Amino acid sequence: MRFKIILLLFIFNSLYLSFAQSFSVSKIEPPNWWTDFKWSPLQLMIYGEGLTDCTASFEDERIMVSAIYPAGSERYAFADVIIPKDLPEAEYRLIIQKGNEKIEVDYPILHRKYSMKEQNGFSSKDIIYLITPDRFANGNTSNDFLYNDEEKFIPSDLDGRKGGDLTGIINHINYINELGVSVIWVTPVLENNMWMSYHGYAATDLYKVDARFGGNEEYKRFVELAHQKDLKVIYDHVSNHIGVNHIWTINPPFEDWFNGSVENHISTNHNKIAIMDIHNDTVTLEINETGWFENYMPDLNQRNEFLSNYLIQNTLWWIEYSGVDGIREDTYPYANHRHMAKWAQVIIDEYPRFNIVGEVWKGEPAFLSAYQKNAKVPGGFVSNTPAITDFGLADSFRRWLRGEKSLYDIYETLTMDYLYNDPMNLVTFLDNHDVERALFIADTNYAKYKTALTMLLTTRGIPQIYYGTEIGIIGSRQHGTIRSAFPGGFPGDARNAFIEGGRTEKENDIFNHLKKILEIRNSFNSLQTGSLIHFPPYKGVYYYFRQKGNEKILIVVNENIMEVKLDFKYIQSQLDGFSSLKHLVSGEINSLDNRETIKIKGVHADIFLLE
Numbered sequence: 001m002r003f004k005i006i007l008l009l010f011i012f013n014s015l016y017l018s019f020a021q022s023f024s025v026s027k028i029e030p031p032n033w034w035t036d037f038k039w040s041p042l043q044l045m046i047y048g049e050g051l052t053d054c055t056a057s058f059e060d061e062r063i064m065v066s067a068i069y070p071a072g073s074e075r076y077a078f079a080d081v082i083i084p085k086d087l088p089e090a091e092y093r094l095i096i097q098k099g100n101e102k103i104e105v106d107y108p109i110l111h112r113k114y115s116m117k118e119q120n121g122f123s124s125k126d127i128i129y130l131i132t133p134d135r136f137a138n139g140n141t142s143n144d145f146l147y148n149d150e151e152k153f154i155p156s157d158l159d160g161r162k163g164g165d166l167t168g169i170i171n172h173i174n175y176i177n178e179l180g181v182s183v184i185w186v187t188p189v190l191e192n193n194m195w196m197s198y199h200g201y202a203a204t205d206l207y208k209v210d211a212r213f214g215g216n217e218e219y220k221r222f223v224e225l226a227h228q229k230d231l232k233v234i235y236d237h238v239s240n241h242i243g244v245n246h247i248w249t250i251n252p253p254f255e256d257w258f259n260g261s262v263e264n265h266i267s268t269n270h271n272k273i274a275i276m277d278i279h280n281d282t283v284t285l286e287i288n289e290t291g292w293f294e295n296y297m298p299d300l301n302q303r304n305e306f307l308s309n310y311l312i313q314n315t316l317w318w319i320e321y322s323g324v325d326g327i328r329e330d331t332y333p334y335a336n337h338r339h340m341a342k343w344a345q346v347i348i349d350e351y352p353r354f355n356i357v358g359e360v361w362k363g364e365p366a367f368l369s370a371y372q373k374n375a376k377v378p379g380g381f382v383s384n385t386p387a388i389t390d391f392g393l394a395d396s397f398r399r400w401l402r403g404e405k406s407l408y409d410i411y412e413t414l415t416m417d418y419l420y421n422d423p424m425n426l427v428t429f430l431d432n433h434d435v436e437r438a439l440f441i442a443d444t445n446y447a448k449y450k451t452a453l454t455m456l457l458t459t460r461g462i463p464q465i466y467y468g469t470e471i472g473i474i475g476s477r478q479h480g481t482i483r484s485a486f487p488g489g490f491p492g493d494a495r496n497a498f499i500e501g502g503r504t505e506k507e508n509d510i511f512n513h514l515k516k517i518l519e520i521r522n523s524f525n526s527l528q529t530g531s532l533i534h535f536p537p538y539k540g541v542y543y544y545f546r547q548k549g550n551e552k553i554l555i556v557v558n559e560n561i562m563e564v565k566l567d568f569k570y571i572q573s574q575l576d577g578f579s580s581l582k583h584l585v586s587g588e589i590n591s592l593d594n595r596e597t598i599k600i601k602g603v604h605a606d607i608f609l610l611e
Contacts, residue, residue, distance in 0.1 A: 089110050276370050411534060
């Protein structure tokens with residue numbers, strides 16, 4: 001946008017001169033818009049000085065400013081704009097006027113690039129690869145130390161920036177593609193001019209990718225190159241909070257823009273189940289929604305209609321600007337539920353094939369299920385979010401990895417799938433950027449680790465693996481090591497684990513195992529979208545099937561230390577009509593007539609195609 005200040009006639013005295021100098025426009029958000037959105041009117045947020053009592057209009061009369069609203073601060077104003085669907089692409093002159101003074105802004109209006117049919121979202125056909133970009137690979141060292149005087153850590157600190165960026169991901173896009181995953185979820189990349197900035201969850205500008213990650217155009221290039229490799233991209237969005245160094249905290253647009261203030265606020269009680277508790281005291285729910293996640297993360301009040309509109313438009317802008325395929329919504333239960341329902345519905349209305357996964361960090365399916373769209377047992381609120389994070393199954397996997405529970409715990413969790421509207425649309429995982437890595441909690445039991453990966457990739461849902469899982473990064477309980485730097489991604493690294501020769505023997509064993517299971521999953525529709533049929537674990541062995549039409553696959557998991565024979569009598573009802581089992585890793589074929597010869601190693605999972 002180009003700004004042109006026109007000082008119109010007659011400066012009579014110094015008082016008028018003072019008034020004229022106090023009227024300015026510094027920024028307008030969204031920075032551009034598109035024709036043919038259902039969402040209308042577009043609501044512009046105007047930043048500047050002396051904006052109280054200003055008016056606004058477009059020079060082109062086809063574009064109508066239907067209303068202009070003063071904010072609680074003279075530094076902001078809001079304008080509703082109605083854009084004709086057939087308007088040609090161009091920069092259109094917006095005139096903001098106060099008294100005899102005008103400010104002219106060239107505002108870009110474009111045609112939508114991504115039609116409703118082009119956005120395919122993500123589903124159980126996909127496998128998600130989660131990346132913390134600062135810790136994955138440094139592709140552009142020139143942006144490593146761009147100015148941020150708020151930063152309290154140096155690169156060698158666990159919580160310091162290591163220099164990873166979007167160029168680093170682009171440079172390794174072939175590696176990601178060849179691994180066998182189909183979706184890249186990158187943790188937030190927005191500007192974070194904060195005391196600890198690398199993780200990205202405390203944004204200081206909601207329309208600007210952090211320059212240390214490469215900026216907006218590099219993010220757009222990353223998405224385009226991912227699409228060329230048939231990889232989808234999930235955008236990590238945060239409606240609940242921002243970073244304390246955002247300009248809003250100095251001078252908020254309205255007194256109720258935040259829940260409280262930097263100087264006077266409460267902390268959240270993290271009571272995500274209060275909203276569905278019929279015996280709940282309303283104060284408990286209020287504290288969960290209005291309490292701050294962290295003191296350096298001001299809690300946004302989405303009950304403010306202008307803020308709600310801003311957040312909706314911001315999400316639409318990023319989808320249309322970059323072409324991302326899905327959204328992961330951070331801290332979903334902490335934001336106002338009415339806003340979140342509206343937010344999700346607007347996105348799905350604009351992009352019907354899109355998918356949104358809400359982060360709901362709660363391990364009980366009875367509570368988790370209420371957060372999914374069209375919940376079978378509504379929790380007293382409406383959710384329009386199609387997918388949610390399956391912390392229930394993740395917790396079961398993790399209890400098994402720790403040795404706290406047997407396979408029966410995983411089976412029991414899956415039996416509660418009747419609570420979900422769509423259990424196939426749950427994002428499943430062993431670990432992520434917020435919890436200890438799976439190999440760490442397994443106490444480096446590699447057999448258990450590989451077995452858990454096989455289960456994750458063969459049961460129902462949308463599996464997500466965290467970068468470095470494929471080489472067995474161990475980490476610790478500290479976030480800085482959970483988000484360890486990928487070996488070979490940074491200048492001066494002693495080795496390059498992106499290539500076979502740079503990995504240790506143990507790392508290659510894990511890598512080859514995961515790559516093979518991914519290959520198998522990608523080869524069989526039954527493992528992606530097929531029904532799940534399972535049997536209660538018996539004598540430490542868990543049998544389950546995935547079936548799609550005539551295609552049927554058997555997965556057998558043995559948690560015993562010792563080798564066991566397969567008990568075909570136990571699962572005979574699912575074997576009728578089949579004569580043999582093909583081992584999908586070795587290729588060996590076993591006749592069901594010789595069932596006494598089929599064994600499974602201790603702490604291991606095997607995958608068989610029924611023929």
